[in-house]
Amino acid sequence: MPGRLGGSRRAAIIATGALVALTPVQARPAEPAPKHPNIVILLADDWGFSDVGSFGSEMATPNIDALAQAGTRFSNFHVAGSCSPTRAMLQTGVMNHRNGLGNMPETIPDEHRGKPGYDTVMNFRVVTIAQLLKAAGYRTYLNGKWHLGSDARRLPHARGYDRAFSLADAGADNFEQRPIEGLYDKANWTENGKPATLPKEYYSSHFVVQRMIDYIEADRNSGKPFLASINFLANHIPVQAPDSDIARYAAMYRDGWTALREARAKRAAALGIMPAGVPTVTMATTPDWRKLDTDERAAAVRVMQAYGGMATAMDREVGRLVAHLKATGDYENTIFVFLSDNGAEPTNPFGSLRNRLFLGMEYDLATANIGRRGSFSAIGPGWASAAASPLSGYKFTASEGGLRVPLIVAWPGNAKIRAGAINDGLAHVTDILPTLIELSGVPGHRGAWHGKAVEPVTGRSLVPMLEGATGSVHGDAPLGYELSGNAALFRGDYKLVRNLAPAGDGRWRLYNLKLDPGETRDLAAAEPDRFAAMRADYRAYAKANGVLDMPPGYTADEQINRYAFEQQGRRRLIRLGLWTGGIVLALSVLVWGWRRRRRARRIDQAKADVIGA
Template sequence: MPGRLGGSRRAAIILFGALVAAFPVQAQRAESATPRHPNIVILLADDWGFSDVGAFGSEIATPHIDALANAGMRFSNFHVAGSCSPTRAMLLTGVMNHRNGLGNMPETIPDEHRGKPGYDTVMNHRVVTMAELLKAAGYRTYLTGKWHLGSDRTRLPHARGFDRAFSLADAGADNFEQRPIEGLYDQANWTENGKPATLPRDYYSSRFVVQRMIDYIEADRDSGKPFLASVNFLANHIPVQAPDSDIARYSAMYRDGWTALRAARAKRAAAMGVMPAGAPLVTMPTTPDWASLTTDERAAAVRVMQAYGGMATAMDREVGRLVAHLKATGDYDNTIFVFLSDNGAEPTNPFQSLRNRLFLGLQYDLSTANIGRRGSFAAIGPGWASAASSPLSGYKFSATEGGLRVPLIIAWPGSARVRAGGISDGLAHVTDILPTLTDLAGVPGHGGDWRGRTVEPVTGRSLAPMLGGAAGSVHGDAPLGYELSGNAALFRGDYKLVRNLAPTGDGRWRLYDLKTDPGETRDLAAAMPDRFAAMMADYRAYAKANGVLDMPAGYTADEQINRYAFEQQGRKRLIRIGLWAGGIILLLAGLVWGFRRRRRRV
């Protein structure tokens, strides 16, 4: 009996030990079977036109962005705002721009609208950001690059839900050094976690914002939490600048001019299925005749587009470096990637006025050989901007499709919820991104109440059905309104009601069928009077609900930017004159005081 009891006791102990030893394994298996929240990477390009990505018809080398397109879904009917800040605020909040405070930007708002409801020119405190939502759900939250949504301590990224942020408060800056856009800003306002920051000596914008993001991700890796990484590139905002080797890659290209490039891109976009075959094209009235340019003018134009291509390729290379890092760390498959541009291609020609030419000539080396390099200041202008938006009409600042329709790619390599290699032609909007990501990540949103305070409700809709390959749009036939700087639109199904002010329009409302005519070449207002009237009523309802204000007579965004820049230059000159005059007065006062003192001694 004692021997049997001892044997039973030993067997029980062994069995108990085996169960204890097995428990952590079972717990680990259960834990691994529970899906972890996916990481989220937002890749926000600046001023890229609809066909600036290889997967959307470009000749520019963007292999790493194209790879994300092949791994995910391309949206060929995705819309943003005609300028950067309104888009960025809608992306972060899922709330329309007049509701989130960006009824206009600081650089483009007319004086009559300053301080009016919805025209804060910064992202207001009545909205909840994507970073705040994800942080509350246990995410690490990071941002690098352009912010442009407010510069005081309550509005910088660290105060809007980002754990770590290295950000630029301005619309743009130099890509090679800590230098502002001269004449527009006094300094390049970079901050890290709300404190003034200094860029490294070997700084190049695209390389820096990706490296800093990698550093942030790795610094907190031991937390085990998923992350939101918002990478906001300066490419390809003015000034167009790129490493020499990237510019050289395009040395044999663009000599046939912008009209030929526009036609070639339209053909490729149709062949890829992101545009309907045979879609008609318009020539913008602001597009110069290539043949009428002088030899020197053509040489400078060719060089700036080569630099533009180089700048895009340099950015794509950094996207690839980030993706390679996430593959090496095992994060890639469980990461949702979102690539988009904040608006269409930039048409502004800063050298159009003599005043600007003289001023910029004093600040930069404007020689053709230096275009795109350190110390240069260059912009592609309306001719190349029209080609970058091909086959669409218009570009940035307008409500044309070329201003509002941009490439969108969403990929989740390890999930069947996103159809790999798919193309969706259903209407999608930038306010849809936030609810899409919270839906995919399984993170609760908010219904207009956030931690006991009333906030603006999210108006976007989840694109998850479209990501899975569902035909059509999640918006169905519901009206979707838009307005910025007097340029306005109302989308409903396949149709678009639109008004553009000068220089891209004449202020008249027009109606287009975007399914067959994405280039906006055939006005259907007279042929469809009932639809036109109904959509006009929809727009008026949108404008009233969102507090849209009429623009002052003669207003254009281009002129307002020039006025803003001139005021900034004038303010700087007055300060310099004041300092100079003050120094002279102090010097004279010192001389007089010294003279009188010597006389008293005598």
Template structure:
């Protein structure tokens, strides 16, 4: 009939109108909503246990806290005591001595170099999460710090990542393409395996998020789900942040690290992260705040203000990524994982005259410049102890402050993950891979991959915990750990631990972490049977994983200094020696030439007299 539309024509007009009304992002995603969830891994560098607001910090981290509210916090989650071993375990679900990171290139003693399990790079006998997800139809991306190998076979693009803009080193400058002076010759940034140049307006946290957004959008039309592994440089040395972020903390930290450590312990207890009233210790390496002079205090306050600013700058970028995913409709179908690679960094780069003199030639070390472009700063053991509060120790050690870090897992559109929940059951970084593959519905490899045997995954899925199961997926099974001679074995609520100097004395101790996460009361004498049984468990772990004893007198700090000298100091001294030798040779040649000309002139002047005679 005239004036009326047929059913098919009317439907076409309705559909066309709906498409016109959509935003460009909605129109792009409508035909191809991913079947599997997207996955975003947010890996912080050197954040202590209580450096996140929702774990007790005074630092402003509202966007990470929002993920905690939308998901679950793990208050008893453990990693390695330094970055590369953790990163390799996160990528593979395999313990560090089995994946090649028995030690890092910067901290391995010469006697261990090249031994089985001590490759200092992620070996080729493991399968990464990127390889597993890519085989299942995912787009796979990585930005930021890699530190798992720099050759063509070991960079991210060769380990399953479709696109990767990565740094092969332990750290680098946050404002320019500059290495950590004295450690590396250059900042080894690559994109898809080829040397890359950072933009002029580069700031690390902003850049790694923006590049990830660019990668996600570049491939959106393909309609595949994505894995986005964002590996921040914050808050690794050098501590640097935008001026406005540092200024945010201008009135804070003037009471020192001991007061901050106590305040954080109280907030963590109030939040339910640790039991109320847990005893805490003062580390022997923590300086007495009251004995610092005015200049020392001013510099210490400023560096912690910069540290807070660096963390807040990173959190803002997390928020920008989340806002983008909300705008594109991806947010509720995305699993977020936030964690730190180890505890807070205690190293004081200025603890030797040689380091101080060298760094003073390379950077502007004025107190007013701390944290800014051209600066070099680190929080040192005092603030690192506060960052780990209420735990003892920090990075490199096997103390809880070195191994226990914040973990948040959120899937905003998934009702089975208890929003705002806290799990206090033991969890481990190797558990992340099997958790994500189970949530994504992606099969594992079972010890065989593409026709060859590979290292089997040792982690256990945390999905039961995410679904509300109390306790730990590890039950009473022993879980061993070793790095640089610092070692631990977890079993149920108990921890057997040994730390070498400067954190410990090399003796084994036993703690009940449920009631004493600060490791203040050694139970070795009170529970000798348990102690002896756990020592046997550790020896079995060490034998199965090829753990080597450390050379006498070894410390990670001294080994890092030796590495820096071998990599940079020694070559520079050789170049300096060659330069001095060349200058001396040139001056010698000039002197010899002048003397020769003078002798020749004297002879020429003397010859007429001789003829006249």
């Protein structure tokens, strides 16, 4: 019958089965467990959009450029207009008003202090990337600038980092343990949550990389992958660099910032970072180079030479780290992320007589000393406009020059990530955490962490864009932003933006960033329906995120000056108190000594009277 085995065939099968049962089983080699990649985050400070060679710069950044060739450059990547909000979003994947950085300590108006979302420090309702990776078995390290809270519960060691040598302030001296005078009383460096002392032979970029190498090697025998977050002080004020790096640029920058801005725009177009012939504007705060006198030009040239030297010194340290990882066999299985925390710094610290007098007492401001130990300098709005080229605006503003910065993501050993690619789709700093979580294959969180409700991640993974997908992972979804009253909303190729004084007039404007990344043609009147719809999108974002209106007359520049003046006042009061206390103590000693001598004379006189009697 069909379906039934004949006797002889059935016996053969049974015999074969018996032989198989008696034969030792050859164990199939187990598939090795996927090895989690190492992660290196290289966070530059105040680098403008075209401050990297592979984005159009003339400055020597060969090691960062090599990472660009090994990975993908994002030419439409956005952060916040100031450092702390960006850093908190990078750490958490959560928008700044929800992670506590609705504003910074140095720029928040008194009316906003203590309001929800305006903690001025990273709050405890968010989970950091270090906490997520540490829970998955990673070693976690951070070196350099933190600026997300200075008390013991908020320093990196308490927010998921196994080892951390960090600066709690916005910036500090690059050659010694010295604060930005007038802004802070001391340079608040800590290691693993405890006050730390910098080495005598110290330069910031070299130190943060060397300490990271030391951390990685100290725990190498653990066999665990690592997260290494290196947060450079370069190129934050004060602009400082080794003499040899400054000398590299001795023949450059004599044609001024307008010429440099044009040259960078052309190089960016030649590299494919920007379309050719992008229209640009000259910012109102950019001085006319031709009207500077000889001494002003000499100082301006020198500070940009120091700025170039500072960038090159940092790039050299990036190369030293990469060389170390190649030597240890870690390079191929390491994800590298390079970005800046905001656009170039336009602040002129010498803009007021009070500041000039104060800084002149604290630093050697001679032109020949610019960029060296004991100096204090900044590139100002002229050179900042070139650093942002061909974009409009700079740090603090919501213009593209303040928010759009270079991003490079590379994983040399992962063939899926396109090497040498440029992606012009919209990307945001909150996207970094979900991207790294997906690439590393570790669990994220869905609004809960260790049984506690936390802010959900708002960013989206950039993995599709890294693997060659065109367009943005955000599609046509609205993406809002606000800091110090300067605000924006991105949707598809369009951007709604408002800047308060002194960078703007408080009016909302509409731009097509794909056709006009330089923000030269306001489309609000030409496309009223889109303009109205995006205004409504922004209002919804502001309501959902608890955005507060700024007090009348507020400007971030004035608030920073007020903060600095208050700090200087406290410092003067402390000095006065110490001086007064010293005088009182000295007088007390003198009075005590006088009384003691007077008493001794009385005793001697009494003894003499007794003897005489």
